[in-house]
Amino acid sequence: MGQNRDHRSVRARFWDRWGGQIIFRKQRDRRDDAVAARFDAVGLRYGTGPEIFTDIHFELAAGSFHFLTGASGAGKSSLLSLLYLAQRPTRGSITLFGKEVTTIHRRQLPAMRRRIGVVFQDFRLLDHLSTLDNVALPLRVAGVTEEEIRRHVPELLSWVGLKEQMLAKPPTLSGGQKQRVAIARAVISRPDLLLADEPTGNVDDRIATRLLHLFIELNKLGTTILIATHSESLIQRFRMPRLHLEDGNIQVLDAPRTPARPPLPGSALNALGALGNPGEGDG
Amino acid sequence: MSWLPHVDLPVAEDGNGRFLPMMIGIMVFLATLAMAGALAVENVVDSWNRDVTGTLTIQIMPAEGTPEESERVTSARLEQALGLLRAESSVADAQAIPVPRLRALMEPWLGSAELVADLPMPRLIDVTLREDKPIDLGDLAKRLADAVPGATLDDHRLWLSKLVGLAEGLGTLARVVVLLVTLATAVAVVQATRSGLATHRPAIEVLHLIGAQDDYIARQFATRAMLLGLAGGLLGLLLALPAILLVGWLSSDIEGGFVPKVTLTLAHWMLLLCLPLAASAVAMITTRVTVLRTLARML
Numbered sequence: 001m002g003q004n005r006d007h008r009s010v011r012a013r014f015w016d017r018w019g020g021q022i023i024f025r026k027q028r029d030r031r032d033d034a035v036a037a038r039f040d041a042v043g044l045r046y047g048t049g050p051e052i053f054t055d056i057h058f059e060l061a062a063g064s065f066h067f068l069t070g071a072s073g074a075g076k077s078s079l080l081s082l083l084y085l086a087q088r089p090t091r092g093s094i095t096l097f098g099k100e101v102t103t104i105h106r107r108q109l110p111a112m113r114r115r116i117g118v119v120f121q122d123f124r125l126l127d128h129l130s131t132l133d134n135v136a137l138p139l140r141v142a143g144v145t146e147e148e149i150r151r152h153v154p155e156l157l158s159w160v161g162l163k164e165q166m167l168a169k170p171p172t173l174s175g176g177q178k179q180r181v182a183i184a185r186a187v188i189s190r191p192d193l194l195l196a197d198e199p200t201g202n203v204d205d206r207i208a209t210r211l212l213h214l215f216i217e218l219n220k221l222g223t224t225i226l227i228a229t230h231s232e233s234l235i236q237r238f239r240m241p242r243l244h245l246e247d248g249n250i251q252v253l254d255a256p257r258t259p260a261r262p263p264l265p266g267s268a269l270n271a272l273g274a275l276g277n278p279g280e281g282d283g
Numbered sequence: 284m285s286w287l288p289h290v291d292l293p294v295a296e297d298g299n300g301r302f303l304p305m306m307i308g309i310m311v312f313l314a315t316l317a318m319a320g321a322l323a324v325e326n327v328v329d330s331w332n333r334d335v336t337g338t339l340t341i342q343i344m345p346a347e348g349t350p351e352e353s354e355r356v357t358s359a360r361l362e363q364a365l366g367l368l369r370a371e372s373s374v375a376d377a378q379a380i381p382v383p384r385l386r387a388l389m390e391p392w393l394g395s396a397e398l399v400a401d402l403p404m405p406r407l408i409d410v411t412l413r414e415d416k417p418i419d420l421g422d423l424a425k426r427l428a429d430a431v432p433g434a435t436l437d438d439h440r441l442w443l444s445k446l447v448g449l450a451e452g453l454g455t456l457a458r459v460v461v462l463l464v465t466l467a468t469a470v471a472v473v474q475a476t477r478s479g480l481a482t483h484r485p486a487i488e489v490l491h492l493i494g495a496q497d498d499y500i501a502r503q504f505a506t507r508a509m510l511l512g513l514a515g516g517l518l519g520l521l522l523a524l525p526a527i528l529l530v531g532w533l534s535s536d537i538e539g540g541f542v543p544k545v546t547l548t549l550a551h552w553m554l555l556l557c558l559p560l561a562a563s564a565v566a567m568i569t570t571r572v573t574v575l576r577t578l579a580r581m582l
Contacts, residue, residue, distance in 0.1 A: 086492060087582050109582065113494035124489045128295035141495040185493075 035095070036062045036193050036224035037083060039250075042092035044078060052078055054248045056092070060226060062192075065219045067235055068228040070245030076228040077121065079245065080195050083226070084118045085109055097192060114142055117191035117223075119199045123182040125170040131157065132166045135184045142189065153188065160184050160214070176203040183211065187218055194218060196227045205233060212238055294507045295486060299479035303508070304515030306475065307562045310468035311519030314461055314558055319527045321457030322551045328450045331443055339410050339420070341368065341377075344433035345403035353403050357433075361406050364431045368408065371423065373416035380407045420444040465558075469565045476508055476569040480577070487577055497578045505571040512566035516559020523555075 037060040045051045052075045060066060068076050081087055082094060085101060094101050096112060104112070117138075125134050135157060136149045157166055160180045170178055179199065186194060194215065200208030212227075212234065219225045226243070229235065235242070242253040343364060346356035361379055368377035385404055393402075412418055421444065424436035480487075483504065490500045 084492060085582060106582070110494045110496050113492060116494075118492065124485065124492075126295070126486050126489060137490070138493045141490060141493055141499060 034062055036060045036064070036097060037226075038095040039082075040093045040095070042082070042089045042094060044075075044082065044087075044089050051090070051248060053089075053250075056248075056250045058243060058250050058252055060193075060224055062224055063219070063222050065216070065225045065240050066227070067238075067240050067242045068226055068245070069230065069235065069242050072230065074245040075248070076245060077197055079243075079250075080118075080197055080226070080228055083193070084116050084195055085113055114138070114189065115192040117186035117189065117194045119179075119182050119186045119194075119196035121197035121201065123170075123178050125178060125181055125185075127170050130167045130169055131162055131173070131181050134170065134181055135188050137185060138189045156184050156188055176207055179203060179211075183214065187214075187223075190218075190221070191223060193224045194226070196225075198228055198230070200229065200231060200234060208234060209237065294504060295483065297479040297482040299475055299508075299511065303472070303475055303479070303511045303566065304518065306471055307468065307512050307515030307559075307566070308519035308522070310464055310471070311516045311558050311562055312523045314464040314468065315520055315523035315555055316526060317457050317460040317464060318555060318558070319523070319530075319551075321454050321461060322554075323530070324450050324454040324457060328447055328454060331447050331450070338412065340437050341408040341410060341427065342435050342437075343406045343408070343431065344435070345405055346433065350403070357403075357406060360431050360433060361408070364408060364427060364434050367427060367430055368410055371418075373413050373418040374410055375413045376411040378409050380409055382406070465561070468562055472512065472562065472565045473569045476566055477573050480504065480570065480573050484577065487574060488581070491578060491581055497575055500578060501571045501574040504574050505567045508570035509563045509567035512563030513559060516562040520555065520559050 039056050039058050042053055042056040043051050044053045056079075068079065070076050082089055083096070085096075088102055092102070097115060099112070101109075101112065126137070129137070132153055136153045139149050139153070154163070154166060157163055160183065162177060162180055162184070165173060165177060165181075170181065173181065183196070183199060186196070196215070199215075200211055203211065208231065215225050215227065216238075239255045241255045244251045244253055341364060343357060343360050346353045346360065348356065365377050365379060368374050382404060385407065389404070420436065420441045424441055427434045427436060487500055487504075490503075491497075
């Protein structure tokens with residue numbers, strides 16, 4: 001009972017801060033884009049090498065949550081980079097939020113990218129900027145006022161437990177802390193699509209579980225989520241549908257029905273609260 | 284870099300923070316000195332030219348022989364010289380000074396007119412030159428001497444005209460130095476900016492991927508390059524100013540008015556002030572172009 005109340009209050013808080021106000025951009029009618037991303041006969045090769053993908057078809061429904069699995073080198077990062085518009089496929093068509101992006105003009109890409117949050121495998125934080133400035137980056141780039149930034153970034157930072165590290169620079173942070181900065185930067189503008197490349201690679205299981213709950217909360221607010229991971233334990237614990245890459249092809253695997261998806265271990269609020277303890281053994 | 288105005292996005296230190304202003308500072312210092320030199324020489328040449336132009340005097344020595352014969356030959360030579368001078372395009376007017384007036388001029392030195400009446404007198408021609416035509420006095424003197432025996436051209440002016448030639452040569456040289464230094468600055472700024480930007484590639488990539496417009500990204504880096512260039516340029520100018528003023532002060536101290544004062548006009552000062560602006564503009568434009576090119580290679 002208490003668990004449920006706590007759980008709701010986290011969602012309410014999150015919605016208040018990041019959903020209800022939608023301060024960072026005009027609210028879009030998500031209902032219009034029933035499909036967040038669609039791949040049609042997508043092929044990708046680098047130079048004259050062999051094709052990494054051959055005829056990939058799949059669809060991410062808006063508001064869905066998928067894991068992206070596959071052996072190392074199967075092309076998980078390449079697939080994500082196609083989604084966050086770092087490169088174009090060699091052939092085929094990719095549709096994001098109802099727009100064909102393979103033929104779209106370069107000038108229209110920044111607006112698309114702002115609807116996508118990315119947690120890079122190597123974080124890609126800017127070392128000379130403070131945690132605060134790193135997380136504020138997507139907002140600054142989108143022209144959000146400093147006043148709004150000062151109001152909202154510290155809130156999110158304390159929410160992910162980095163209040164004390166607000167002015168610290170990335171080189172002084174632990175691996176787990178950097179990861180949380182990277183995640184905060186990816187979610188600060190409340191993206192329509194969140195892509196994460198091994199977002200739990202640098203933290204222990206306990207922290208990984210809690211980060212996953214953060215993504216789940218975001219997903220409940222309507223964000224489509226795709227997480228590349230090779231962590232069997234995550235896949236086992238969070239029974240989500242999977243995109244599985246193998247031999248240049250992709251397979252959509254439904255969420256396993258048994259055992260049933262377990263309830264959130266502990267309350268989400270506690271989970272996120274625990275993230276706030278600095279110096280926790282997550283390095 | 285707290286002395287820089289706030290940029291939307293702080294740019295990481297890349298070594299250019301110190302290197303670029305220092306290099307531009309030195310270049311601007313050298314260019315400023317060379318340009319000040321060129322401009323000052325130009326001023327000197329102008330004032331000397333004013334002395335050379337205007338009027339000059341031709342002297343015709345009396346010919347040998349009896350007074351009558353001498354008088355006849357000298358008069359013939361006078362007419363010949365007048366003819367030659369009047370045919371010159373740069374000569375507005377040439378008038379022989381009448382003998383009575385010559386004697387009157389001599390009187391204070393030679394005493395009463397009767398005494399010197401029989402002395403052979405050199406004859407003088409007063410030449411008015413046209414302002415708008417250049418004149419090669421050396422050439423004129425030579426042709427005059429060849430055509431008319433005993434004719435000489437005032438040699439002070441001749442010597443001055445040679446000096447003007449030298450000074451003009453120096454002026455041209457200084458201008459070439461200014462041009463080369465400016466060119467070297469531009470090339471060095473372009474190279475330094477490019478190598479500095481390699482450091483920023485990861486930052487440029489991240490900004491690109493989180494949805495920054497190309498123009499926004501380029502602006503962050505270009506603004507910083509412009510400020511660094513401006514700071515260095517102003518520093519160089521600041522160092523060059525005392526040097527210019529010192530030279531000006533030293534030249535004004537020379538007596539006799541032989542060396543005209545080395546002064547720069549307002550227009551010249553404005554030109555000097557443009558150097559730091561030009562240097563920072565080169566830094567800014569290079570940065571912008573380089574960043575935009577880097578971005579154009581990304582999707």
